Amino acid sequence: MPYSWNLEALTSKNGRANNHRSDAIILPSSENPCLKYDTGGDASSADIWIWNPDYFDPSAPLVCYAQPNLSNDSSNNTVYQDLDGPDWAKGKGFVPQDVNNPQRNFPSTGTNNVYFYLLLANITPEAIILANGASVSPELGSGISLVLSSARTPGWGKGSQDVALKIVLKGPTNSSANKNFRPSTFKLYLDKAKTKLLYSFKIERWYIAQGVGINVSASETKDYCNQIGYRMPSVADYTNANYNDIWNGGIPGRNINGYRRQLSYRGSNGKWIGGLFNEWGTLFNNPDHYLGLDDWETSHPQDWYWVIDTYKGEPIRVDLGDGDLYDSKATNGQYRAACVKP
Numbered sequence: 001m002p003y004s005w006n007l008e009a010l011t012s013k014n015g016r017a018n019n020h021r022s023d024a025i026i027l028p029s030s031e032n033p034c035l036k037y038d039t040g041g042d043a044s045s046a047d048i049w050i051w052n053p054d055y056f057d058p059s060a061p062l063v064c065y066a067q068p069n070l071s072n073d074s075s076n077n078t079v080y081q082d083l084d085g086p087d088w089a090k091g092k093g094f095v096p097q098d099v100n101n102p103q104r105n106f107p108s109t110g111t112n113n114v115y116f117y118l119l120l121a122n123i124t125p126e127a128i129i130l131a132n133g134a135s136v137s138p139e140l141g142s143g144i145s146l147v148l149s150s151a152r153t154p155g156w157g158k159g160s161q162d163v164a165l166k167i168v169l170k171g172p173t174n175s176s177a178n179k180n181f182r183p184s185t186f187k188l189y190l191d192k193a194k195t196k197l198l199y200s201f202k203i204e205r206w207y208i209a210q211g212v213g214i215n216v217s218a219s220e221t222k223d224y225c226n227q228i229g230y231r232m233p234s235v236a237d238y239t240n241a242n243y244n245d246i247w248n249g250g251i252p253g254r255n256i257n258g259y260r261r262q263l264s265y266r267g268s269n270g271k272w273i274g275g276l277f278n279e280w281g282t283l284f285n286n287p288d289h290y291l292g293l294d295d296w297e298t299s300h301p302q303d304w305y306w307v308i309d310t311y312k313g314e315p316i317r318v319d320l321g322d323g324d325l326y327d328s329k330a331t332n333g334q335y336r337a338a339c340v341k342p
Contacts, residue, residue, distance in 0.1 A: 034064030034121055060121075061120070061122045061190055062122065062123075063096050063118050063119070063120060063198060064119045065093040066094040066105065066107075066117075066118055066199075067119060067153060068093060068106070068279065068281055069290060070092075070093065071281055071282045072259075072282055072322060073157075075157065076156070076157030080258040080322060081258075082260055084261055085260045085262025086262065087262060087263055088260075088261040091158065093116075093117075093119070094106035094263065099197055099198070101200075102185050102186070102200040102201050103202050106201060106279060107201060107203065107279050107280065108202060108203065108264050108279065109206075109276045110203045110206055110207070111169070111171075111208070111209070111276065111283075112169065112170060112171050112172065112173045112293075113169070113170070113290070113293050115169065116166075117153045117162075117164035117165065117166055117167070118164055118165040118167065118188075120163075125148075125149070125151075125165040127190075128148065128190070131190060131191050132188055132189055133148075134147065134148050135147055136186060139186065139187055140183075141182045141184030141202075141203070142182045142184065143178075143180045143181035143182055143206070144169060144171035144172075144184050145169075146168065146169060146170070146186060147168040149168075150163070151165075151166040156288070156289075169203070171206055172208060173295060174209065174294070174295050179208065179229060179230070184203045185202045205275065205340050205342070207338055207340050208228065208230060209294070209295035209337070210224055210337040211295045212285070212298065215333075215334035216306070216335070218306045218308075218315035220337065221338075224337050225340075229341070231339060231340060232340075233275070233305070233308065233339065234272075234309055235247050235250075235318060235325055236272045236274065236275060237272065237340045238307065239258075239325065240259050240262060240275075241323050241325060242255050243325055243326075244257075246325065247309065247316065247325055249271065252267070258323055258324045259278035259322065261279075261281065262279075264279060275340075276340075277318070277319075277320065277322075278323055282320070283320050284298050284299055286299065296320065303320035303321055303336070304318070304319055304320070304333075304335040305317060305319075305335060305336045305337070305338050306336070310327075314327040314328055314329040317335050
Protein backbone atom coordinates (compact mmCIF):
# COMPACT_ATOMS: atom_id res chain seq x y z
CA MET A 1 0.00 0.00 0.00
CA PRO A 2 1.35 3.46 -0.87
CA TYR A 3 2.59 6.36 1.18
CA SER A 4 1.20 7.27 4.58
CA TRP A 5 1.76 10.75 6.01
CA ASN A 6 2.06 11.93 9.57
CA LEU A 7 0.01 15.14 9.42
CA GLU A 8 -2.81 16.84 11.25
CA ALA A 9 -6.35 16.69 9.90
CA LEU A 10 -7.00 19.07 7.01
CA THR A 11 -9.94 20.03 4.86
CA SER A 12 -9.55 19.73 1.12
CA LYS A 13 -10.45 22.41 -1.39
CA ASN A 14 -13.65 20.61 -2.24
CA GLY A 15 -14.71 20.60 1.40
CA ARG A 16 -13.90 16.99 2.24
CA ALA A 17 -12.60 16.33 5.71
CA ASN A 18 -9.24 14.55 5.50
CA ASN A 19 -7.77 12.82 8.52
CA HIS A 20 -4.15 13.03 7.45
CA ARG A 21 -2.66 10.81 10.14
CA SER A 22 -0.19 8.07 9.29
CA ASP A 23 -2.87 5.52 10.14
CA ALA A 24 -5.60 7.25 8.15
CA ILE A 25 -4.33 8.10 4.66
CA ILE A 26 -3.23 5.39 2.28
CA LEU A 27 -3.57 6.16 -1.41
CA PRO A 28 -3.11 3.80 -4.34
CA SER A 29 -0.31 4.75 -6.72
CA SER A 30 -2.89 5.92 -9.26
CA GLU A 31 -3.88 8.62 -6.74
CA ASN A 32 -0.41 9.79 -5.81
CA PRO A 33 -0.95 13.35 -4.57
CA CYS A 34 1.97 14.82 -6.53
CA LEU A 35 1.27 16.74 -9.68
CA LYS A 36 3.90 18.10 -12.01
CA TYR A 37 4.05 21.82 -12.60
CA ASP A 38 6.58 23.48 -14.90
CA THR A 39 7.53 27.03 -13.96
CA GLY A 40 8.22 27.92 -17.56
CA GLY A 41 8.77 26.64 -21.06
CA ASP A 42 12.48 27.25 -21.51
CA ALA A 43 15.27 24.86 -20.60
CA SER A 44 16.52 27.09 -17.78
CA SER A 45 13.23 26.86 -15.91
CA ALA A 46 13.20 24.51 -12.94
CA ASP A 47 10.61 21.78 -12.77
CA ILE A 48 8.97 21.48 -9.38
CA TRP A 49 6.53 19.00 -7.92
CA ILE A 50 3.53 20.05 -5.84
CA TRP A 51 0.98 18.20 -3.76
CA ASN A 52 -2.53 17.71 -5.00
CA PRO A 53 -4.42 20.26 -2.87
CA ASP A 54 -7.51 18.05 -2.89
CA TYR A 55 -5.68 15.84 -0.43
CA PHE A 56 -2.88 17.76 1.28
CA ASP A 57 -1.48 21.07 2.38
CA PRO A 58 0.07 22.20 -0.90
CA SER A 59 3.01 23.89 0.82
CA ALA A 60 4.39 20.90 2.74
CA PRO A 61 7.62 19.16 1.53
CA LEU A 62 7.20 15.67 0.13
CA VAL A 63 8.95 12.95 -1.86
CA CYS A 64 6.70 12.23 -4.83
CA TYR A 65 8.66 9.37 -6.37
CA ALA A 66 11.89 7.45 -5.87
CA GLN A 67 13.09 6.92 -9.43
CA PRO A 68 15.61 4.28 -10.52
CA ASN A 69 16.10 3.32 -14.17
CA LEU A 70 12.77 3.36 -16.04
CA SER A 71 13.78 1.45 -19.16
CA ASN A 72 11.79 -1.60 -18.09
CA ASP A 73 8.29 -0.53 -17.18
CA SER A 74 5.08 -0.34 -19.17
CA SER A 75 5.84 3.17 -20.42
CA ASN A 76 8.95 1.92 -22.24
CA ASN A 77 8.69 -1.86 -22.67
CA THR A 78 5.85 -3.56 -24.51
CA VAL A 79 7.44 -7.02 -24.69
CA TYR A 80 6.84 -8.13 -21.11
CA GLN A 81 3.47 -8.21 -19.38
CA ASP A 82 2.64 -7.02 -15.88
CA LEU A 83 5.71 -4.83 -15.46
CA ASP A 84 4.25 -2.30 -13.02
CA GLY A 85 3.85 -3.39 -9.41
CA PRO A 86 1.41 -1.95 -6.85
CA ASP A 87 4.06 0.45 -5.54
CA TRP A 88 5.25 1.51 -9.00
CA ALA A 89 3.95 4.43 -11.10
CA LYS A 90 4.81 3.91 -14.76
CA GLY A 91 7.21 6.45 -16.15
CA LYS A 92 7.79 7.86 -12.64
CA GLY A 93 9.22 5.20 -10.32
CA PHE A 94 8.44 3.90 -6.86
CA VAL A 95 5.68 5.55 -4.86
CA PRO A 96 6.93 6.06 -1.28
CA GLN A 97 5.01 3.87 1.13
CA ASP A 98 5.63 5.04 4.69
CA VAL A 99 8.19 7.65 5.68
CA ASN A 100 8.34 6.19 9.20
CA ASN A 101 8.97 2.61 8.07
CA PRO A 102 12.25 2.36 6.11
CA GLN A 103 11.64 -1.26 5.12
CA ARG A 104 8.60 -0.26 3.05
CA ASN A 105 10.41 2.23 0.82
CA PHE A 106 12.69 1.79 -2.19
CA PRO A 107 15.44 0.63 -2.28
CA SER A 108 16.05 -2.50 -0.21
CA THR A 109 18.98 -3.75 -2.32
CA GLY A 110 22.14 -2.09 -3.55
CA THR A 111 25.50 -2.28 -5.26
CA ASN A 112 28.31 0.24 -5.58
CA ASN A 113 27.65 3.35 -7.69
CA VAL A 114 24.02 2.51 -8.45
CA TYR A 115 21.85 5.62 -8.18
CA PHE A 116 18.30 6.88 -8.05
CA TYR A 117 16.46 10.18 -7.84
CA LEU A 118 13.99 11.61 -5.37
CA LEU A 119 11.40 13.76 -7.15
CA LEU A 120 10.43 16.40 -4.65
CA ALA A 121 7.53 18.67 -3.79
CA ASN A 122 7.99 22.10 -2.24
CA ILE A 123 11.63 21.69 -1.33
CA THR A 124 14.79 21.88 -3.40
CA PRO A 125 17.57 19.29 -3.58
CA GLU A 126 19.95 21.96 -2.31
CA ALA A 127 17.89 22.41 0.86
CA ILE A 128 18.04 18.69 1.59
CA ILE A 129 21.80 18.62 1.02
CA LEU A 130 22.18 21.61 3.34
CA ALA A 131 20.25 19.79 6.05
CA ASN A 132 21.89 16.37 5.67
CA GLY A 133 25.27 17.03 4.07
CA ALA A 134 26.52 15.73 0.73
CA SER A 135 27.56 12.43 2.30
CA VAL A 136 25.17 10.46 4.51
CA SER A 137 26.02 7.54 6.80
CA PRO A 138 23.48 4.97 7.95
CA GLU A 139 21.73 5.47 11.28
CA LEU A 140 21.86 1.70 11.73
CA GLY A 141 24.20 -0.75 10.00
CA SER A 142 27.60 -0.27 8.39
CA GLY A 143 29.71 -0.67 5.28
CA ILE A 144 27.85 1.64 2.89
CA SER A 145 26.99 5.33 2.54
CA LEU A 146 25.12 7.79 0.30
CA VAL A 147 26.34 10.69 -1.83
CA LEU A 148 23.76 13.42 -2.50
CA SER A 149 23.68 15.97 -5.31
CA SER A 150 21.24 18.11 -7.26
CA ALA A 151 20.68 16.84 -10.80
CA ARG A 152 18.14 16.33 -13.52
CA THR A 153 16.79 12.85 -14.07
CA PRO A 154 18.23 11.28 -17.25
CA GLY A 155 14.85 10.98 -18.95
CA TRP A 156 15.24 7.21 -19.17
CA GLY A 157 13.29 5.80 -22.07
CA LYS A 158 10.32 8.09 -22.66
CA GLY A 159 10.60 9.83 -19.30
CA SER A 160 11.03 13.55 -18.76
CA GLN A 161 14.11 15.26 -17.34
CA ASP A 162 13.21 16.66 -13.95
CA VAL A 163 15.10 18.46 -11.21
CA ALA A 164 15.67 15.95 -8.42
CA LEU A 165 17.89 14.85 -5.57
CA LYS A 166 20.36 12.30 -6.93
CA ILE A 167 21.38 9.59 -4.47
CA VAL A 168 24.39 7.39 -5.21
CA LEU A 169 25.03 4.27 -3.12
CA LYS A 170 28.65 3.68 -2.13
CA GLY A 171 29.98 0.44 -0.70
CA PRO A 172 32.22 -2.60 -1.13
CA THR A 173 33.27 -3.81 -4.57
CA ASN A 174 35.32 -6.68 -5.92
CA SER A 175 38.50 -4.62 -5.41
CA SER A 176 37.70 -3.40 -1.88
CA ALA A 177 40.01 -4.59 0.86
CA ASN A 178 37.14 -4.35 3.33
CA LYS A 179 33.97 -5.94 1.99
CA ASN A 180 32.03 -5.84 5.25
CA PHE A 181 28.35 -4.96 5.10
CA ARG A 182 25.56 -4.94 7.63
CA PRO A 183 21.95 -4.08 6.66
CA SER A 184 21.79 -0.30 6.78
CA THR A 185 18.99 2.15 7.51
CA PHE A 186 19.16 5.63 5.99
CA LYS A 187 17.08 8.67 6.87
CA LEU A 188 16.95 12.04 5.14
CA TYR A 189 15.69 15.05 7.05
CA LEU A 190 14.27 18.47 6.31
CA ASP A 191 16.30 20.14 9.05
CA LYS A 192 19.81 19.98 10.50
CA ALA A 193 18.41 19.11 13.92
CA LYS A 194 17.01 15.92 12.36
CA THR A 195 13.56 16.39 13.82
CA LYS A 196 11.59 16.43 10.54
CA LEU A 197 11.88 13.23 8.53
CA LEU A 198 11.53 13.44 4.74
CA TYR A 199 12.41 9.92 3.53
CA SER A 200 13.84 6.66 4.80
CA PHE A 201 14.86 3.28 3.44
CA LYS A 202 16.80 0.19 4.48
CA ILE A 203 19.37 -1.63 2.36
CA GLU A 204 18.86 -5.26 3.35
CA ARG A 205 21.18 -6.93 0.80
CA TRP A 206 24.43 -5.77 -0.82
CA TYR A 207 25.79 -7.17 -4.08
CA ILE A 208 29.31 -7.43 -5.50
CA ALA A 209 29.93 -8.38 -9.14
CA GLN A 210 33.17 -10.13 -10.01
CA GLY A 211 33.83 -8.09 -13.14
CA VAL A 212 33.07 -7.47 -16.81
CA GLY A 213 33.93 -10.15 -19.35
CA ILE A 214 34.92 -12.80 -16.79
CA ASN A 215 33.50 -16.18 -17.81
CA VAL A 216 33.01 -18.61 -14.94
CA SER A 217 31.04 -21.74 -14.19
CA ALA A 218 28.38 -22.03 -11.51
CA SER A 219 30.76 -23.88 -9.21
CA GLU A 220 33.45 -21.23 -9.72
CA THR A 221 30.88 -18.58 -8.82
CA LYS A 222 30.18 -20.32 -5.53
CA ASP A 223 33.89 -20.55 -4.78
CA TYR A 224 34.39 -16.87 -5.55
CA CYS A 225 31.53 -15.80 -3.28
CA ASN A 226 32.81 -17.96 -0.44
CA GLN A 227 36.27 -16.48 -0.91
CA ILE A 228 35.07 -12.89 -0.42
CA GLY A 229 32.80 -13.76 2.51
CA TYR A 230 29.53 -13.41 0.61
CA ARG A 231 27.12 -16.05 -0.66
CA MET A 232 26.10 -17.16 -4.12
CA PRO A 233 22.71 -15.57 -4.90
CA SER A 234 19.45 -17.43 -5.31
CA VAL A 235 17.03 -16.60 -8.11
CA ALA A 236 15.05 -14.62 -5.51
CA ASP A 237 18.06 -12.39 -4.82
CA TYR A 238 17.77 -11.10 -8.38
CA THR A 239 14.19 -11.31 -9.63
CA ASN A 240 10.56 -11.86 -8.63
CA ALA A 241 9.82 -13.83 -11.83
CA ASN A 242 8.45 -17.36 -12.09
CA TYR A 243 9.02 -19.75 -14.97
CA ASN A 244 6.91 -22.89 -15.28
CA ASP A 245 8.42 -25.66 -13.17
CA ILE A 246 11.98 -24.29 -13.35
CA TRP A 247 11.37 -21.72 -10.61
CA ASN A 248 8.28 -20.78 -8.59
CA GLY A 249 9.77 -18.69 -5.79
CA GLY A 250 8.66 -15.40 -7.34
CA ILE A 251 5.43 -13.44 -6.91
CA PRO A 252 2.72 -16.00 -6.10
CA GLY A 253 0.28 -16.67 -8.93
CA ARG A 254 2.32 -14.75 -11.51
CA ASN A 255 3.81 -17.17 -14.04
CA ILE A 256 5.75 -14.65 -16.11
CA ASN A 257 9.42 -15.14 -16.95
CA GLY A 258 10.48 -11.56 -16.34
CA TYR A 259 10.39 -9.31 -13.31
CA ARG A 260 7.72 -6.93 -12.10
CA ARG A 261 8.94 -3.51 -10.92
CA GLN A 262 8.13 -3.91 -7.26
CA LEU A 263 9.93 -3.57 -3.96
CA SER A 264 11.25 -6.92 -2.74
CA TYR A 265 9.52 -8.46 0.26
CA ARG A 266 9.54 -11.59 2.39
CA GLY A 267 6.90 -14.22 1.72
CA SER A 268 4.95 -16.13 4.33
CA ASN A 269 7.86 -18.59 4.59
CA GLY A 270 10.28 -15.78 5.43
CA LYS A 271 12.14 -16.04 2.12
CA TRP A 272 12.74 -13.08 -0.15
CA ILE A 273 10.52 -12.54 -3.16
CA GLY A 274 12.54 -10.36 -5.49
CA GLY A 275 15.90 -8.66 -5.35
CA LEU A 276 18.33 -6.43 -7.19
CA PHE A 277 16.99 -6.53 -10.75
CA ASN A 278 13.25 -6.02 -10.14
CA GLU A 279 14.01 -3.01 -7.93
CA TRP A 280 16.65 -1.26 -10.04
CA GLY A 281 15.62 -2.28 -13.54
CA THR A 282 18.20 -2.90 -16.26
CA LEU A 283 21.56 -2.71 -14.49
CA PHE A 284 23.81 -2.28 -17.52
CA ASN A 285 26.89 -0.15 -16.98
CA ASN A 286 26.25 2.26 -19.87
CA PRO A 287 24.89 5.79 -20.45
CA ASP A 288 21.31 4.62 -21.05
CA HIS A 289 21.12 2.80 -17.73
CA TYR A 290 23.68 3.23 -14.93
CA LEU A 291 26.94 4.70 -16.17
CA GLY A 292 29.81 3.96 -13.79
CA LEU A 293 28.25 0.90 -12.23
CA ASP A 294 31.21 -1.11 -10.98
CA ASP A 295 31.92 -4.53 -12.48
CA TRP A 296 28.45 -5.22 -13.97
CA GLU A 297 28.03 -6.07 -17.64
CA THR A 298 27.24 -3.43 -20.25
CA SER A 299 24.84 -5.16 -22.65
CA HIS A 300 22.99 -8.31 -23.69
CA PRO A 301 23.74 -11.23 -24.22
CA GLN A 302 26.76 -11.05 -21.91
CA ASP A 303 24.51 -10.33 -18.95
CA TRP A 304 23.63 -13.78 -17.57
CA TYR A 305 24.46 -14.36 -13.90
CA TRP A 306 24.68 -17.70 -12.13
CA VAL A 307 22.51 -18.56 -9.14
CA ILE A 308 22.81 -21.38 -6.64
CA ASP A 309 19.45 -22.92 -7.59
CA THR A 310 19.25 -25.80 -10.05
CA TYR A 311 16.63 -27.44 -12.24
CA LYS A 312 16.92 -31.18 -12.82
CA GLY A 313 20.54 -30.96 -11.79
CA GLU A 314 21.34 -28.12 -14.18
CA PRO A 315 22.36 -24.67 -12.88
CA ILE A 316 20.01 -21.73 -13.43
CA ARG A 317 21.06 -18.34 -14.81
CA VAL A 318 19.27 -14.99 -14.51
CA ASP A 319 19.36 -12.11 -16.99
CA LEU A 320 20.60 -8.75 -15.73
CA GLY A 321 18.31 -6.82 -18.06
CA ASP A 322 14.84 -8.30 -17.63
CA GLY A 323 15.15 -10.72 -14.73
CA ASP A 324 14.17 -13.73 -16.82
CA LEU A 325 15.74 -17.10 -16.03
CA TYR A 326 16.63 -20.36 -17.70
CA ASP A 327 18.39 -23.59 -16.91
CA SER A 328 21.69 -24.03 -18.71
CA LYS A 329 21.32 -27.51 -20.18
CA ALA A 330 20.94 -26.13 -23.70
CA THR A 331 24.14 -24.10 -23.60
CA ASN A 332 26.42 -25.48 -20.90
CA GLY A 333 28.12 -22.11 -21.28
CA GLN A 334 30.05 -19.96 -18.89
CA TYR A 335 28.48 -16.81 -17.57
CA ARG A 336 29.04 -14.08 -14.99
CA ALA A 337 29.45 -14.11 -11.22
CA ALA A 338 28.06 -11.84 -8.54
CA CYS A 339 27.57 -12.36 -4.81
CA VAL A 340 25.27 -11.08 -2.09
CA LYS A 341 25.36 -10.41 1.65
CA PRO A 342 23.76 -11.43 3.92
